[in-house]
Amino acid sequence: MFNKIAIAIAFSPRLQTLLAEAKRVQALFKSELIIIHVGSHTDKEDAFMMENLQQADITEDVKVIWEAGDPAKRILAVCKKERIDLLVAGALKKEDFINYYLGSIARKILRKADCSVLMLTEPSLESNPSKRMVIYAENSPYSIQAIKAGTYIGKTQHSQQLHIVREIKLYGLAMSVSSEKTEEELTEIRRNLVNEEILIVENILKKMDISGLKVNIKVISGKSGFELANFCNRTRADLLVVGSPNRKMGIFDRVFPHDLEYVFADLPCDLLIVNPKKKNG
16 A cells, blocks of 8 residues: 655654654555655764664664755655655644644645655554544545545554544535425435435445444534544544645635644644555656
């Protein structure tokens, strides 16, 4: 699924935890691993890098790339040049130690990366498989690929619960409440809208191997990004999988925050954005 992964690291206190996560992701997808460091490169730093790689038991099938310049631009350039399938990076923590937020570098990567991105909120030395996952199957040309990636991870890590979230189209709800219908008729319309969304997901899942997975299809309405983040919090999800948004945003998207900005601003859990590599990219 992800044949070539990269992890962007800095010489921070979280270096060892990120390397441990990189090793586990490499094993999960049986991938080639590339480590990207943007900063000065001296003999002392080279020795420090090697010492940390040995400590993390990453000594084989790994390539280290040193870059200088703007971190986000250099990381994205390496991903493009090396034809990376999945970039792994760490999110930052707010000072109140409750919520998370993405710094400017991470936001640029999430918005502009041509590959998939896995953003980790709490990288750990110990293995911590995803137990409760949420897949957002909406508003992306890659929502089916997101379901494929999520179900693969769920099966491989023996997840206890996998929620697939769809959204009722607001125009459908608006039409139902603006018309002169009885309460029973409105209830029936809403029920049909929900069933239509569930049927779409069921038809997608028929083409996939989900044996052994406990799948729940959830239909939400309202501000989808906001409701999605709330649903992740309510279900205590540890991984949210979404398809990459359409890059060709219109003026409406530039004036109003894109749905995923709610998620970016306050990460409820680890985040995997699926953006399949372009065949000719």
